[in-house]
Amino acid sequence: MHTPVMHTIASVVIDGTLITFIFALAALGLAVIFGLIGVINMAHGSMLTLGAYFTWAAVTYGIPFPVAVVLAACGVALIGLALEHFAIRFFYDRPFETLLLTWGFFLVITEMIKIVFGTDTHTIATPFPGAMHILGLELPAYETAVAGISVVVLCAVAFVFYRTSLGIKIRALTQNRDMASLLGLNIQATYKLVFASGAFLAGLAGALIAPMLSIDPTIGNIYLVRSFFVVIVGGIGQILGGTIVGSFLIGGSETVFAQMSSQVIAQTIVFALAIVVLRFRPSGVMKAK
Amino acid sequence: MKRVPSSTSAAAPARRFNWRSEWTLAAVIVVLAALLPTVVSGYPIYILPEYMIYGILAMSLGMLWGFVGILSFGQAAFFTLGAYAMGLAMKWGIGPNPGYVALLASILIGGVLAALVGYFLFSAGVRDIYFVLVTLALSIMVEQITISQSQITGGFNGMFVPRMELTFGPFGKISLTHDAAVYYAVLPVVALVYWLLRRIVASSFGKVLVGIRENEDRAISLGFSTSFYKTAAFAISGAVACFAGALYGSYAQFVSPSLASVQFSTEIVIWVAIGGRQSLLAALLGGIAVASLSNYLNAITPLYWQLVLGLVFIAAIVGFKGGVAGVVQRLAAKRSEED
Numbered sequence: 011m012h013t014p015v016m017h018t019i020a021s022v023v024i025d026g027t028l029i030t031f032i033f034a035l036a037a038l039g040l041a042v043i044f045g046l047i048g049v050i051n052m053a054h055g056s057m058l059t060l061g062a063y064f065t066w067a068a069v070t071y072g073i074p075f076p077v078a079v080v081l082a083a084c085g086v087a088l089i090g091l092a093l094e095h096f097a098i099r100f101f102y103d104r105p106f107e108t109l110l111l112t113w114g115f116f117l118v119i120t121e122m123i124k125i126v127f128g129t130d131t132h133t134i135a136t137p138f139p140g141a142m143h144i145l146g147l148e149l150p151a152y153e154t155a156v157a158g159i160s161v162v163v164l165c166a167v168a169f170v171f172y173r174t175s176l177g178i179k180i181r182a183l184t185q186n187r188d189m190a191s192l193l194g195l196n197i198q199a200t201y202k203l204v205f206a207s208g209a210f211l212a213g214l215a216g217a218l219i220a221p222m223l224s225i226d227p228t229i230g231n232i233y234l235v236r237s238f239f240v241v242i243v244g245g246i247g248q249i250l251g252g253t254i255v256g257s258f259l260i261g262g263s264e265t266v267f268a269q270m271s272s273q274v275i276a277q278t279i280v281f282a283l284a285i286v287v288l289r290f291r292p293s294g295v296m297k298a299k
Numbered sequence: 300m301k302r303v304p305s306s307t308s309a310a311a312p313a314r315r316f317n318w319r320s321e322w323t324l325a326a327v328i329v330v331l332a333a334l335l336p337t338v339v340s341g342y343p344i345y346i347l348p349e350y351m352i353y354g355i356l357a358m359s360l361g362m363l364w365g366f367v368g369i370l371s372f373g374q375a376a377f378f379t380l381g382a383y384a385m386g387l388a389m390k391w392g393i394g395p396n397p398g399y400v401a402l403l404a405s406i407l408i409g410g411v412l413a414a415l416v417g418y419f420l421f422s423a424g425v426r427d428i429y430f431v432l433v434t435l436a437l438s439i440m441v442e443q444i445t446i447s448q449s450q451i452t453g454g455f456n457g458m459f460v461p462r463m464e465l466t467f468g469p470f471g472k473i474s475l476t477h478d479a480a481v482y483y484a485v486l487p488v489v490a491l492v493y494w495l496l497r498r499i500v501a502s503s504f505g506k507v508l509v510g511i512r513e514n515e516d517r518a519i520s521l522g523f524s525t526s527f528y529k530t531a532a533f534a535i536s537g538a539v540a541c542f543a544g545a546l547y548g549s550y551a552q553f554v555s556p557s558l559a560s561v562q563f564s565t566e567i568v569i570w571v572a573i574g575g576r577q578s579l580l581a582a583l584l585g586g587i588a589v590a591s592l593s594n595y596l597n598a599i600t601p602l603y604w605q606l607v608l609g610l611v612f613i614a615a616i617v618g619f620k621g622g623v624a625g626v627v628q629r630l631a632a633k634r635s636e637e638d
Contacts, residue, residue: 050428097617106370109428110572110616117565117609125602231561235439238432274447281436288433289423 020147022269028150029261031157034164034253036219037237039212041253042167044238045246046184046204048105049098052112054212055234056119061086061216062225063123066132075137075221083214089119090209094202102201116234123227131224156218163214168250180204232277236260239284243291260284322497325580329490336479345478346594347587348485352547354586355492357570359539361582364571366500367532368512373434374540375564376441377413381405381544382554383445383452386460389549398463401545409541410534417533421526426515435564442559457555460548481550488546489583492539496579499535508532566593569608572615575624585622 040054051057064082069075093115101108138151171177182190183200191197216230223229244256260280267276336344360374388394388401416437420430445452452458465484466472475481499505510518511525518525548554557563567586574585589608596604615622621629 097613106427107616109431110370111613113565113568114609114613114616117569117612118606121602121606121609125606228561232439235432235436239436242429242432272447274443278440278443278447281440285420285433285436288425288429289419 018269022265024147024149026258026262026265028153028157029265030254030258031160031164032153032219033236033240033257033261035156035160035211036215036233037240037253037257038163038167038249039208039210039215040237041241041244041246041249042211043205043208044241045249045252046180047102047201049102049205050105050109050112051208052109052234053093053115053119054112054208054237055230055232056116056123057086057090057209057212057230058216058219058233059123059225059227059230060089060119061213062220062229063127063132064213065217065220066134066225067127069134075134079214079217082217083210086213086216087206087210090212091202091206093209094205098205099198099201120227127227129227131226133224134221136221152221156222159218163211164250164254167211171249176203235281239281239288243284243287259287321578321580325490325493325497328580328584329486332486333483336482340479344482346591348481348550349547350587350590350594351485351489352543352550353567353570353590354583355489355543355546356540356567357574357582357586358493358496358579359536359543360567360571361574361576361579361585362496362500362539363532363536364568365576365578365582366505366512367508367529369529369533370431370568371434371533371536372431372561372564372568373416373437374536374567375559376434376437377409377537377540378544378547378563378567379438379441379445379554379556379559380408380412381541381546382460382548382551382558383458383544384408384541385463385545385548386458386554387451389461389463390458396464396466398549399466401463401548402542405541405545406538409544410538412541413537414530414534417530417537418526421529421533424526435561438559438561438564442556445556445559452556455556457553457557460552460554462552463549475549485546485550492542493579493583496535496539500579504528504531566590569612571622572612573622575622577621578624581622581624585624 036058039057040051043049043051043054061082064085065075065078068078068081073081093112097111097115098108101111136152138155140151142149142151142154169177171180179190179195179200182193182195183197187197219233240253240256240260242256243259244252244254246252248255263283264273264276264280267279270276335347356374356378359377360371363369363371384405385398385401388397388404391397394400416433420433425433446454449455462475464472464474473480473484475484500508507518507523507528510521510523511528515525518528544558547558566589570586570589571582572585573589574583575581593604593608596607
């Protein structure tokens with residue numbers, strides 16, 4: 011840990027790990043909605059943004075940050091529920107139309123944010139400023155905490171999915187919707203629940219990411235494309251493994267390339283690589299129709 | 300909410316009739332547009348070429364989305380590349396007339412780039428939503444590249460572009476400083492692009508494209524190499540969008556990375572969704588109308604107008620799939636039934 015090279019390697023590993031889990035958190039809501047009920051939620055990015063704004067509003071109102079995060083996530087879940095109930099549920103069998111529809115939601119939500127919260131950028135004071143020192147390594151405290159929460163959330167989702175009767179129902183639904191329906195599963199309610207959970211996770215991610223950047227109405231845009239690539243590169247329907255592997259490939263390579271050039275160029279290279287992956291490892295891509 | 304596709308055999312004669320009437324309508328519009336500067340002057344004549352250029356951009360998407368069923372959020376990427384091609388050609392003074400060089404280069408750049416991306420993805424069977432995402436990523440990538448390569452592009456601040464001139468070799472030249480001159484330079488180009496694209500979609504090549512839109516698997520089993528057709532369509536669309544960008548660069552005399560932003564990419568999709576994607580004329584007029592309305596209402600109430608635009612977009616997706624043109628067509632069909 012004493013030579014500069016070692017130090018660079020260590021910092022890349024740390025940054026890469028943190029980014030992996032932060033990206034995984036940001037993509038999880040999309041992975042749930044896209045992977046389980048096949049809705050291409052183009053409003054995912056704006057749901058993240060909404061989570062960030064709700065948190066900012068709650069914090070400025072004097073509510074402590076952790077409570078604000080939970081409130082924000084619940085708020086986004088409610089909006090997701092409304093969108094599902096009034097529009098999306100009529101389009102489940104038409105994936106391309108849900109894409110356009112959710113894109114419309116993206117537009118409307120973004121504009122609503124501008125109207126309600128204004129177009130100025132806002133910042134939330136980091137709840138844990140500074141860095142932690144572990145084994146001579148420097149870890150940014152807040153990012154580390156968010157990565158930790160991300161691990162907990164991933165585990166919780168995995169638990170629900172693989173160890174509860176609700177998880178069995180959802181898996182039955184994704185495997186064979188008609189059969190699940192014949193066996194008495196309430197399809198409508200389950201879809202609704204999955205969509206709202208995805209919205210909740212997106213709101214949660216936005217709320218937790220908010221203190222890391224200055225909040226403006228477009229912060230979700232880049233996360234939308236990034237999250238989609240995470241989900242596609244990782245493999246659709248692979249809620250846990252796919253999301254982590256995808257985040258690792260997208261986030262990890264972004265960290266490595268950023269080390270060699272600028273952040274912006276790294277982003278561009280990673281997008282290009284993701285397109286190449288999409289071309290050569292189209293697991294799931296073929297299932298599109 | 301079952302809707303009968305407009306290409307069923309029963310609707311075929313009506314369709315042929317509509318096509319012929321669309322030519323007539325287009326001709327009338329071009330003549331009226333050509334006469335417009337004799338009645339109006341000032342701001343409308345200054346600003347209309349911009350919207351007509353947007354109309355070309357809208358047609359590039361209308362052809363792809365309406366006739367092949369491929370949605371692209373990447374038209375803004377090609378548009379931006381074309382605009383920068385114009386900017387750089389003028390800056391570096393390439394050839395005897397850099398403007399001409401840029402216009403030709405933009406067709407090549409857009410066409411070749413779209414062909415490469417299209418072939419790369421279509422040949423592997425990437426379709427629908429995955430292609431949409433890639434095109435969205437294309438716009439973001441172009442935006443970021445133009446921001447980061449600031450020594451060439453001027454970065455965030457953009458770059459100024461001297462306006463091109465029309466030169467005719469030994470026959471002299473026309474400088475495009477006058478509003479009316481610009482107007483009369485852009486109008487025939489719009490008409491020409493419309494005519495070309497109409498010819499393409501009406502050709503046997505275009506018929507195959509529509510076949511792919513209606514049922515790609517059937518087109519494959521009939522022996523068509525659909526990836527070739529889709530690649531060709533995307534290349535044409537990319538070339539047209541890039542060409543429109545070069546025109547825009549010269550018209551606006553300024554280009555910046557925000558041309559490739561998610562917002563502008565989205566706006567193009569909205570123009571076409573509202574105008575109607577099953578007809579090139581509808582896409583063209585949608586582009587012109589929505590863009591000019593946007594400009595007008597943005598000045599009055601930017602926030603609420605964008606919101607209304609978003610809501611109208613949702614309504615167009617949920618309620619009237621063919622956009623305004625679809626509604627008009629249905630009304631006309633109803634009336635002719637009553638007769």
